[in-house]
Amino acid sequence: MDFSLSFLIESWPVLGAGLARTLAVSAGSIALAFLLGAVCAWIRHERVPVLTWIVYGYVELFRSTPILAQAYLIYFGLPSLGIRFNSDVAACIALTLWGGAYNTENIRAGMIAVPPGLSEASSALGFDRLKTMRLIILPLAFRISIPSVTNISISIFKSSSLMIGIGFHELTYAATNLIYQTFRISEMLISLAVIYLSISTLISYAARRLAQRVHVAGV
Amino acid sequence: MHIRNGFSVALAIAGGLVAASAKAETFESTIPAKPDFSVQLPAEAASAGAFNIGVRCDYPPFGYIDAEGKNVGIEIDLAKALAYYAFGDASKVNYTCVTSANRIPNLITSKVDILIASMGYTEERSKTVEYIPQLYYTYYIEFMTTADGPADFAALKGQTVSTVMGGVYEPWFEKCMPDVNVLGFSTVDQAFEAFAQGRSIAIAHDNTVLPGILARTQGNKLSTDHVAPGYIGMAVRPGSGDLTTWLNEAVVALNNSDFYVKSLARNESKPEAQAALKGALAYPGHDMPIASAEVSPDASCDFIPSK
Numbered sequence: 001m002d003f004s005l006s007f008l009i010e011s012w013p014v015l016g017a018g019l020a021r022t023l024a025v026s027a028g029s030i031a032l033a034f035l036l037g038a039v040c041a042w043i044r045h046e047r048v049p050v051l052t053w054i055v056y057g058y059v060e061l062f063r064s065t066p067i068l069a070q071a072y073l074i075y076f077g078l079p080s081l082g083i084r085f086n087s088d089v090a091a092c093i094a095l096t097l098w099g100g101a102y103n104t105e106n107i108r109a110g111m112i113a114v115p116p117g118l119s120e121a122s123s124a125l126g127f128d129r130l131k132t133m134r135l136i137i138l139p140l141a142f143r144i145s146i147p148s149v150t151n152i153s154i155s156i157f158k159s160s161s162l163m164i165g166i167g168f169h170e171l172t173y174a175a176t177n178l179i180y181q182t183f184r185i186s187e188m189l190i191s192l193a194v195i196y197l198s199i200s201t202l203i204s205y206a207a208r209r210l211a212q213r214v215h216v217a218g219v
Numbered sequence: 220m221h222i223r224n225g226f227s228v229a230l231a232i233a234g235g236l237v238a239a240s241a242k243a244e245t246f247e248s249t250i251p252a253k254p255d256f257s258v259q260l261p262a263e264a265a266s267a268g269a270f271n272i273g274v275r276c277d278y279p280p281f282g283y284i285d286a287e288g289k290n291v292g293i294e295i296d297l298a299k300a301l302a303y304y305a306f307g308d309a310s311k312v313n314y315t316c317v318t319s320a321n322r323i324p325n326l327i328t329s330k331v332d333i334l335i336a337s338m339g340y341t342e343e344r345s346k347t348v349e350y351i352p353q354l355y356y357t358y359y360i361e362f363m364t365t366a367d368g369p370a371d372f373a374a375l376k377g378q379t380v381s382t383v384m385g386g387v388y389e390p391w392f393e394k395c396m397p398d399v400n401v402l403g404f405s406t407v408d409q410a411f412e413a414f415a416q417g418r419s420i421a422i423a424h425d426n427t428v429l430p431g432i433l434a435r436t437q438g439n440k441l442s443t444d445h446v447a448p449g450y451i452g453m454a455v456r457p458g459s460g461d462l463t464t465w466l467n468e469a470v471v472a473l474n475n476s477d478f479y480v481k482s483l484a485r486n487e488s489k490p491e492a493q494a495a496l497k498g499a500l501a502y503p504g505h506d507m508p509i510a511s512a513e514v515s516p517d518a519s520c521d522f523i524p525s526k
Contacts, residue, residue, distance in 0.1 A: 076409070079416045086418070087402070167381075167402045167413065176320060177403070180385040183323055183347040 008187050011178050018174025019195060025088065025170065026157040029095035033156060034149060036096060037103020041141075042133065044104065045111045055104065062101035068162050070094050075166040091163035091170075099156040106148040110141030143214050150207035154200045161196075171195065244481075247309060250300045251476035256468050258461040260305050264332065269311040272298045273331035276316035277406050279431065280486035280496070281337050290314045293500075294335045296482040297355065297453075297473065301333075304469050318405060319385030323348060326456060333466065337427070339387055339449040348454040349463055353470040355453075355479065356427065356499045360391060360446040361525065363414070363429045363439050364421035371444045372522050375399050381410040381419035388423050391446065395520035407432075427451075430495035431487065447519035474501035 040055045062070065071094040075087060085093060114137050122132040142149075161172035175188040264270070274294055275282030282292040299309035315331050322336045326348055339358060340350055362372070362380065369375055377398055382388040384403040392401045402419055404410040407428060414422040415436075422429070426445065433439055453470065455462055473479070479500040487493050 076412055076416070084416070084418075165405060165409075167404050167409075169403075173384075173403070177384060177389065179324065180320055181343060181390055183327065183344075185324055185327070 003186055003190075004184065007182070007184050008191060011182075011184075011187070011191075014174050014178060015171065015191060015195075018169060018171040021088075021169060022157075022160050022171040023199075025092050025095065025163070025168070026160050028092050029099060029156050029160070030153045032092070032096040033099030033103050033152065036100030037107050037149070038138070038142075040100065040104035041107035041111060042138070044108050045137075046129070046133070058097075059101045059104050062098050063105075067094060067098045067159050068165050070098060071163060071166050087163070087166050087168040090166055091160065091168040094163070094166075095156050095160060098159070099152050102152045102155075103145075103149055106145045106152065107141055109148070110143075110145030111137055113144045114140045143211070146207055146211040146214075150204060153207070154203050157199060157203065158196060246296070246299065247303060249296075249478055249481045250303050250309075251472050251478060253304050254468055254472040256304075256465055258464045258468075260465050261459075261461050264462055265305070268306065269313050270298065270302055270305065271313045271315065271330075271332045272301075273315045273317040273322055273325050273334045273336050274298060275318075275336050277318070277408065278337055278428070280483065280492075281427065282335075290316075292486050293479060293482045294337065296478070296485075297470075298333075298335050300473055300478065301466065301469055305465075319383050320405060321385075323454075326454060329456070332455065332462075334454040337451055338454055339425075339451050341387055341449070344454075347457075349457045349459055351453040351455070351463060351466045351470060353452070353467045353474060354450040355470055355474060355501050356451045357448050358425040358427045358451060358499060359448040359523075360388060360423060360425055361429060361444075362421040362423040362442045363433055364442070366438050366440055368420055368440070369442075371442055372396070372446070375421065378420045379418070380421050380423045381413040382423040383407055383410050386424075387449065392423070395446075427496060427499050431489065431492040434489035434492040442525065444522040444524050447521055447523065475503055477502050 040058070043051045043055045044059075046052075071090065074085065074094050074097075075090040078084065118136050118140070119132055122136045127135065160168075160170055163170055164173045164176065172192060175192050179185055179188045259265070274290060275292070276284050276290065278292070280292055282290065282294045285291045295314070298312045298314070302311040303309040305311070315325060317325050317331070317334070317336050322334055322338060323344065325331050326334050334348070338344070340354070344350075362375070369378065375396060379400040379402060380392065381402040381404060382392075384405060389401050389403050392399050401423075402410070402413055404413060407424065410422050410424070411432060413419050421442075422432075429441060433441060453466055455466070480497060480502050483493060483496055483500060487496060
């Protein structure tokens with residue numbers, strides 16, 4: 001195989017710039033998707049009137065449609081309603097909404113998995129529902145949902161490559177453009193695979209360490 | 220969004236009308252007589268019984284999909300003519316839709332054996348693929364903007380321009396106008412949509428595409444200058460030997476007839492777009508380069524006033 005290491009080194013500034021944008025949009029989207037998921041999970045878990053149905057619709061919509069179609073809709077569709085985002089913001093919104101929908105169910109599942117006895121005990125101690133949620137259920141639900149939230153976080157990171165469809169200049173865009181210009185396919189595709197694998201592994205490792213740190217025996 | 224839909228509908232209607240009017244003449248009758256090839260079609264290609272050709276499917280009038288889902292266009296006609304010469308049957312072509320972005324990877328990984336995909340000559344590309352020496356149409360980079368938009372390339376400084384990825388456009392801007400912010404998209408549709416939504420001040424492409432869009436939209440204009448011209452040719456994998464020679468002789472025969480002009484009439488209904496495109500195509504008496512003109516837009520940063 002004709003593999004040129006010197007070409008990879010020469011290409012690094014371009015790939016590095018793309019990687020920086022991928023990391024920025026992924027980090028932002030992962031954090032926002034977690035917050036959105038937590039809020040929506042709380043709404044669903046507490047069956048907040050009206051809002052619970054809105055969240056239900058949101059989750060079904062974003063779990064049942066392709067993320068690329070969602071990105072197109074946000075970037076190309078919303079301007080017809082007078083709402084316009086540049087490709088960076090549209091990418092972040094698309095990834096956040098997609099990840100948030102999955103995190104809603106992940107965190108809600110974590111809430112359901114908290115033993116009911118703990119809620120009853122907190123009530124017996126005089127905690128109101130909000131205090132019970134804040135101090136008992138949510139911390140435990142987050143711990144329980146760490147593995148599934150990690151999966152979605154890794155998916156958000158990988159799916160950022162689909163944002164090439166709306167002209168977002170991320171890592172895959174940079175690599176693909178280098179392929180078009182130089183036709184060094186092997187170098188670019190192997191680099192992409194190694195970079196995505198390394199960062200996904202890093203996210204997974206960090207989540208495992210976090211899970212170990214916050215592990216509570218018996219829950 | 221409705222502007223683009225209008226463009227697509229207009230294309231479909233126009234395609235239907237021109238197809239109907241061209242029914243009187245069979246396609247085969249527009250193909251010039253089979254030339255006396257100096258080489259045989261390589262055995263591998265001949266025994267396959269059909270050509271595997273990468274074509275554009277989003278690039279009217281050169282290569283697109285009609286209302287019946289069939290590949291049509293000027294380059295599709297070229298592919299059919301090659302099949303007619305090789306197998307005596309214009310339908311003996313397996314089409315693979317390629318984009319600016321993936322056409323060369325498709326060729327060099329043997330997904331297709333021939334590219335007839337509006338691919339301009341560039342020095343970098345010629346290191347990877349083998350161009351058929353006889354080229355069949357020319358192009359140059361220009362841009363389309365709104366009526367009150369910038370008139371020429373110099374006025375694009377500091378502005379945002381949309382275009383397609385994988386073409387010569389992004390590298391050219393990067394090299395010659397690095398202060399222009401380029402939004403690259405996978406298809407012309409998306410690049411135009413970004414322009415229509417005001418995300419960019421202009422759409423940069425070439426004179427084989429923009430006149431057609433201009434003719435189908437309102438309130439837009441073309442730039443008053445353009446970038447040094449380039450040449451479009453077919454491509455095969457390096458070392459294709461007799462296949463290259465055979466294809467070259469076929470294109471010479473087609474270039475020396477009015478084959479492309481008739482194909483243009485079948486595939487482009489707007490007279491103003493036809494006139495612009497005819498100036499790009501090969502036909503007898505038209506001053507076209509006849510050799511592998513090693514000129515490409517990315518070799519020059521000069522602007523030339525448009526006629």
